[in-house]
Amino acid sequence: MPNKTLPPPDSTVDITEVVCPVTFVKVKVALDDLEPGQILSVRLNDGEPVENVPRSLKDEGHRVLKLSANGDGTYNLLVEKGQE
Amino acid sequence: MSFTDEQLERYSRNIILKEVGGKGQKKLLNGRVLIIGAGGLGAPAAMYLAAAGVGHLGLADADRVDLSNLQRQIIHTTSDVGLPKVESARLTIKALNPDVTVQTLEGLVTAENVSSLIKDYDFIIDGTDNFPAKFLINDACVIEGKPFSHAGIIRFQGQLITYIPHQGPCYRCLFPAPPPPDAVPTCRQAGVIGAMAGVIGSLQAMEAVKYLCGIGKPLTGSLLTYDALSMEFRKIKVTKRATCPVCGDNPTIVQPIDYEAPSCDLKP
Numbered sequence: 001m002p003n004k005t006l007p008p009p010d011s012t013v014d015i016t017e018v019v020c021p022v023t024f025v026k027v028k029v030a031l032d033d034l035e036p037g038q039i040l041s042v043r044l045n046d047g048e049p050v051e052n053v054p055r056s057l058k059d060e061g062h063r064v065l066k067l068s069a070n071g072d073g074t075y076n077l078l079v080e081k082g083q084e
Numbered sequence: 085m086s087f088t089d090e091q092l093e094r095y096s097r098n099i100i101l102k103e104v105g106g107k108g109q110k111k112l113l114n115g116r117v118l119i120i121g122a123g124g125l126g127a128p129a130a131m132y133l134a135a136a137g138v139g140h141l142g143l144a145d146a147d148r149v150d151l152s153n154l155q156r157q158i159i160h161t162t163s164d165v166g167l168p169k170v171e172s173a174r175l176t177i178k179a180l181n182p183d184v185t186v187q188t189l190e191g192l193v194t195a196e197n198v199s200s201l202i203k204d205y206d207f208i209i210d211g212t213d214n215f216p217a218k219f220l221i222n223d224a225c226v227i228e229g230k231p232f233s234h235a236g237i238i239r240f241q242g243q244l245i246t247y248i249p250h251q252g253p254c255y256r257c258l259f260p261a262p263p264p265p266d267a268v269p270t271c272r273q274a275g276v277i278g279a280m281a282g283v284i285g286s287l288q289a290m291e292a293v294k295y296l297c298g299i300g301k302p303l304t305g306s307l308l309t310y311d312a313l314s315m316e317f318r319k320i321k322v323t324k325r326a327t328c329p330v331c332g333d334n335p336t337i338v339q340p341i342d343y344e345a346p347s348c349d350l351k352p
Contacts, residue, residue: 028106032105032106
């Protein structure tokens with residue numbers, strides 16, 4: 001996969017301290033404050049959050065741009081807000 | 085307004101819905117619903133709206149909790165017997181969700197006070213058990229341009245319709261005038277299964293939630309009927325009547341009217 005340079009995120013949210021379903025809820029509420037096309041950076045845990053949060057975001061019409069491991073058991077997810 | 089962590093957790097099942105989200109939850113928290121009658125219908129309606137985080141609930145009822153109410157009015161408990169219903173209901177709501185502010189009217193809703201009572205609310209739930217009150221609420225809501233949910237239950241049957249200003253018929257389009265006093269028994273004389281109130285009162289709460297969030301289609305232009313024994317729901321199409329005395333082209337009812345309550349409704 002070509003390593004495309006992504007623009008810096010417009011906002012960030014950390015969901016490593018919460019569990020399902022508050023994980024996705026926090027991401028949704030963070031996206032509410034953005035405009036379509038803006039980018040949110042999400043810090044999330046391995047396991048259930050990495051499996052479910054990106055899928056739920058796609059289901060709601062957002063675009064998952066990148067998921068990368070931070071090397072400490074957490075991941076970083078970049079998501080572009082879709083049209084409302 | 086931003087959510088506290090506690091709110092994100094409390095309302096997570098609402099917010100997670102695509103149709104609701106954080107924006108819908110904020111609408112609910114800013115929403116104002118008046119529940120007239122803290123009885124069989126009003127109990128589940130008030131509890132589900134409180135649980136959903138509707139931020140401002142109004143309750144109006146003149147009665148005190150009676151032991152015979154507890155079979156269906158699940159907002160009241162055995163230790164509440166003797167308390168004013170609005171006070172008992174307020175305590176349950178505050179225990180369920182401290183986010184909700186509750187305003188109470190311990191008294192009858194009359195032609196004199198109904199308009200000022202409904203004015204401050206976004207949506208009204210008719211949870212009353214008598215025709216004079218149902219016509220009074222309909223007329224006041226039409227005149228003041230307020231959406232409301234009408235419902236009635238008796239024995240194993242229930243009915244429901246939503247009025248939205250300038251959309252579809254009002255209650256009086258369907259039923260031009262109250263039946264003569266004592267022509268139709270109230271549920272106090274006829275009996276009703278408690279879960280009947282739960283089914284129909286919960287549907288009223290659902291209509292209020294949809295209206296506040298601005299999602300889905302309200303139950304306008306159709307009367308929903310429920311027959312528990314045959315387990316049948318029917319949606320009967322009903323239309324606005326141009327000759328309706330309150331919402332028609334030439335209204336003759338321009339202010340709320342008090343009808344005489346059936347004698348059994350009068351306090352001894």
